[in-house]
Amino acid sequence: MNLDTSILRTFVTVAELKSFSKASTRLNRVQSAVSQQIQKLEMQIGHKLFDRTTSMVELTVKGELFLPYAIQILDINDKSIAMMAENLPKGRVKVGTSDTYASCFFSELLRRCAETYPEIEIEIQCGYSGDIWEKYEQGKLDLVLTQGCPTHINHEVIHIEPLQWVCSPTSYVYKKHPVPLALFSKGCGDREIALDALNRAGILFDVNFSSTSHTGIIAAVKSGCCVSVVLESTITDKFRVLGNSDGYPSLPNLELSIAYRNSDKNSPSYLFSKIIRDYFHHRHTEQSPLKTSQQNTEEVLEPLYK
Incomplete structure (x- = not known):
């Protein structure tokens, strides 16, 4: 029996991320293909490698034992290819x-x-x-x-990507007048976009916190003391997104x-x-609707791996 390194890489990626959907994104494959590779590997070695829970995918006991060997095989494979690649871009x-x-x-x-x-x-x-x-x-x-x-x-x-108004989910700071803001310091385009939108809407504000760092803006929002503007990709469940129903104007895409x-x-x-x-x-x-529909179909066909 010979182990396929591409299948081993899929196994290691799923084990690392504890998610078949996240592994499919990293590997640039559809979720059904990832599921099929894991099923093929399980059939090859004769053991179940993953158990599914309500929130994530966990390695079985056999999976835990197999993982370090898979990592070692991939490491040797990658190092040997790198050593032999005379024209590797530098x-x-x-x-x-x-x-x-x-x-x-x-x-x-x-x-x-x-x-x-x-x-x-x-x-x-x-x-x-x-x-x-x-x-x-x-x-x-x-x-x-x-x-x-x-x-x-x-x-x-x-x-x-859209910009979004956000604040802490446990804070009512967004109801204050004037609105206390946490924004990047002068020179940042996002700052000017936010201030222009508020001025056009006739909303009073005070810039209470400025930073050149994304981390600094996030810290200010989490404090519950400020409203800010962030990229949609950076929003987590630790933010409350504010919209027109909260009295905040729409923002343009970047x-x-x-x-x-x-x-x-x-x-x-x-x-x-x-x-x-x-x-x-x-x-x-x-993120496309077609892809979402396709993923939903795959989840029906492959119910064990999500």
Whole structure:
């Protein structure tokens, strides 16, 4: 019996994330394909590897015993391929983005890059979009992923995301007049969008907290003392989303653009841009109504693995 490394990688990913749906997203496969691979592996080794609970997927006793061997096999496989790859892309990419986008998207982007191109070094510089694009024009950055791209720069809009008003779910601070705000400091486009929306709606406000850090804004919201504006992707159950029914005006969507200097298909910046494109393409596919319908069908066909 020979073990398929692609199936082992699926097994390790499901074990790590404790979710078949999350594993399908990471592996760029539909959920039914992930389920079928696990079933095939279980048939090969003759043991059940996962138990399903109401909230997550857990390894069985045999699964726990099998996991370290699967990890070791994959490690040897990946190291041997890397050693034999004479033309493995190498180099450094200086990437400009915002603190929020780095917090929201880059853990997955960096993981994918490390797995696909382990010899490429990524340097991330965070800042407000205006400063980032200025550095790019000055030649100080190889690739930019942020909002507010000037029209004269060759770029591609790769993702569109709404902004949302939020506060702590246990706080009634959103009912205060004037509204106490926590916003990024002056120079951030999100700040100007929020203030412009409130001014247009005739809502009084005070900016009680400013930060250059996404972490600082989140801390202010969690304190229950402030209302803020955040990307929809950053919203968790620790936020209360505020809308028109709460007296807050609608906010525009943000366009996330990518630009890079070297279009040579073997250059590190182009290869990293490809990873970024693939990542957002998969996000959009996962969020489309057709995909949701397909996933629901798969859950009916594969009820053991969610």
